[in-house]
Amino acid sequence: MKQDMILILDLGSEENARLAREIRAMGVYTEIHPHDITAVELAALPGVKGIVLNGGPNRVVDGVSIDAGAAVYESGLPVLAVNHPGHGGLAAWSENAAEREAQIREFVFDTCHAEKNWNMENFIADQIELVRRQVGDRKVLLALSGGVDSSVVAALLIKAIGKQLTCVHVNHGLLRKGEPEQVVQVFRDEMDANLIYVDAVDRFLDKLAGVADPEQKRKIIGAEFIRVFEEQARKLEGIEFLAQGTIYPDIIESGTKTVKAVKSHHNVGGLPEDLNFELVEPLKMLFKDEVRACGVALGLPDSMVYRQPFPGPGLGVRCLGAITRERLEAVRESDAILREEFAAAGLEGKVWQYFTVVPYFKSVGVHDNARTFDWPVILRAVNTVDAMTATVEDVPFALLQKITARITAEVKGVNRVLYDLTPKPTGTIEWE
């Protein structure tokens, strides 16, 4: 490993992740570890130059105050205690941004003498080496959605182990226009990966036929995905590893007391035990913006690396109620027009998330002097910082009119366009 590291020990502070990002932004690598790290574990971490004990009110659990073990205080490494009474250090990080930065810099550079050697090039070189060491000449399987995380894992592993990696992309019919094609083009054609493309559209849509309940729809999509992926995995011989796009927030977001509670929501969970894979998770120490930077450094297209968040069940939750192929096409086509027009208007990357929804009722319209009875398309465009609350984008009226004209002219079965003006709360971002 080529990097110096500042270790942040988790005493329950909610701002560990923020601090870790701030230090990384200064060019020094950080990791967050549980407060009860042992001397052996500590010695096994490469390049540690100093330790921050980030305290705060949460370090008292059930009346008992958590503290780091003797290993930390006896390590001989510089230790900065913050908001951790009885241990000196700082009473608190400053509220003032410039002062806070100065406090961090003083510890990282003046006290610990850490070097600024955290960058994507070093990270990628290190991960390639680690993956090669872990995998040897054996084989790895990856479920590749075309989303940011699994795409970056794929690009990294192709670099590290080439054809020892097999990627499986499942087209369940609920992806956006052009996405399955882009996965094939980028990974099979341009990066020469072993890519298995599974056309499971009929399977998914048949299973979903007549199912109107949103929760039920999500469950069916999730369960069917596991089934399809498992079938593919069983057909392949000699695979010992499963690669996953686990990222750092997946690991630390639940860690108020300790980071040991690794969340499994990101995993291709639910695979039968007898498949018995060992995991390869090369992005598990990266924050989302670092994952994107890694993707760019590996040569992935911007449209893949900067794509807006997309729900796991895909367009299935935007084709309201029981999914039909016709309405699903109306969602896909109208979504493509919305994305095209937002990009042309310079809103791509500025608006957090925007998409279209097609409900299951129809309304009367007129086209070429004839009566129509077709669906409406609902446009949604929102901004949010944390997805807990969201505001509605103030889209220029002329742009809304242009999008309306295109959708009603180009999308089959649609005769009306509506704009959703509801912030969150009271409306959620997605409709289902």
Ligand SMILES: Nc1ncnc2c1ncn2[C@@H]1O[C@H](COP(=O)(O)OP(=O)(O)OP(=O)(O)O)[C@@H](O)[C@H]1O
């Ligand atoms: N259509 C698909 N084909 C293959 N793998 C998929 C597909 N959909 C999801 N996966 C796998 O399941 C994981 C979790 O999917 P989820 O929809 O929650 O996306 P995510 O957490 O945003 O990750 P990503 O950015 O890779 O899509 C993905 O990382 C990928 O490995």
